Amino acid sequence: MVTPKKDKGEGKQHKDGKGDKDEADYGETVKECPECGAKNLIRDYGRAELFCAECGLVVAENIVDLGPEWRAFDFEQVSKRARVGAPMTYRIHDKGLSTLVTWSPTGQGQYKLKRWQQRTHIASTTERSFIFALSEIDRMACALKLPMNIREASSMLYRKAMKQRLIRGRSIEGIATAILYITCRQYGVPRTLEEVRDISRVGQKEISRAYRFLLRELNLKVTPASPVDFVPRFCSLLDLSGDIRSKAVEIIKRASERELTNGRGPIGIAAAAIYIAAILGGEHRTQKQVSDVTGVTEVTIRNRYKELSEQLDIDVLL
DNA sequence: AAGACGAAAGTGGTTGA
DNA sequence: TCAACAACTTTCGTCTT
Numbered sequence: 001m002v003t004p005k006k007d008k009g010e011g012k013q014h015k016d017g018k019g020d021k022d023e024a025d026y027g028e029t030v031k032e033c034p035e036c037g038a039k040n041l042i043r044d045y046g047r048a049e050l051f052c053a054e055c056g057l058v059v060a061e062n063i064v065d066l067g068p069e070w071r072a073f074d075f076e077q078v079s080k081r082a083r084v085g086a087p088m089t090y091r092i093h094d095k096g097l098s099t100l101v102t103w104s105p106t107g108q109g110q111y112k113l114k115r116w117q118q119r120t121h122i123a124s125t126t127e128r129s130f131i132f133a134l135s136e137i138d139r140m141a142c143a144l145k146l147p148m149n150i151r152e153a154s155s156m157l158y159r160k161a162m163k164q165r166l167i168r169g170r171s172i173e174g175i176a177t178a179i180l181y182i183t184c185r186q187y188g189v190p191r192t193l194e195e196v197r198d199i200s201r202v203g204q205k206e207i208s209r210a211y212r213f214l215l216r217e218l219n220l221k222v223t224p225a226s227p228v229d230f231v232p233r234f235c236s237l238l239d240l241s242g243d244i245r246s247k248a249v250e251i252i253k254r255a256s257e258r259e260l261t262n263g264r265g266p267i268g269i270a271a272a273a274i275y276i277a278a279i280l281g282g283e284h285r286t287q288k289q290v291s292d293v294t295g296v297t298e299v300t301i302r303n304r305y306k307e308l309s310e311q312l313d314i315d316v317l318l
Numbered sequence: 319a320a321g322a323c324g325a326a327a328g329t330g331g332t333t334g335a
Numbered sequence: 336t337c338a339a340c341a342a343c344t345t346t347c348g349t350c351t352t
Contacts, residue, residue: 263342
C-alpha cells in the first residue's frame, strides 16, 4: 500500500556512465552534496570515493587516490602487505587471498579422495552462499546509493554472523537485508524499513525477524534513529532548499528538548518538521507530497505537526 | 477540484503477567 | 501465550481555498 516513490532529480544523482577522467576532476572540485546540499563530504581515498556524511550519497567514485593502493588495519598488516599480493578487502569472500591447490592423484586411495571431496563440497557450498550474500548486500547498497564504507561494514558483520553460525538454517536474503539495515543505522544514514524492504527480495516480516535475531545474538546496540538523520534525504527528495533543511533540524531539536519526540516514530517527526519548515520558508509542500516521500500517512503528519506547532508556539499560516 | 481536517475503526508490534 | 496498549494506518465525510 506504499505509494511508489517518484525518482526525482535523476540527473543530479551520481552518474555511472561518465568517464574516469571526468569523475576524478569532479571529485576534486565538488564542495557540497548535490543530493542534500550538505557541506561535509567525506573523501575516502582508501575506497577512492567521495560521499556525503549527511545522506550517504556517493558523490563521486574513482577519485584521485594519493595514498598507497593497499590498505592496512594494523602495523603487522602494513609490513606484510606493503608490496605483496592484491589489496585485501572484506567484500571478497576469501578476503582476496586466494590459494590455488593442485592435486596429484598418484598414490592416493579412493577413500581419501572421497573424504576430501566431501569436505570441499561443504566448504564450497557455504562459500557459495557467502558470495551470494555479499553480492546481494552490494546490489541493495547500490540501489540505496549507500557509500562503500557501509558495504564494507555490512560484509564484516555478515562474516562475523557466519563465524558464530547464525546463518545456517535461516534465509540468506533475510539476514543480508537485516545486516544492511543495521549498518545503515549504525552509521547514521538510516533508511526506512519500507525502503529497505522494497529493494530486498524478502518481506518486511522476515527482515524484522532477522533484525531482532541478529541484535540479540551479536549483542549489538542500535540507538533509535533520530528524526534528524532522515531530514537531508527527505528534503532533497522534496526539492527543498538547504534553508528549509536547517529549519526542520532546528524544529526537531527544539521538539526533542521538550521531549515531544518520546515514543513517537522518528520518521513521522521528521516529516512533520519538514512540512512546517517548508511552509515557514515559503516553499510549501502538500501533506500528500511529504507523505509520499516519507512513507508516513497524511494523518500522522497532521497529528505530529499539530503537536509540534502548538507546543513550540509556531504559527503556521497557510 | 484540490487540499486540509479529524473522527472512528483497523492493524501490527511491544510489553508484562 | 495471551491480553492490554500506544502508535500508526485506513477510510471517509466535511470544511476551506
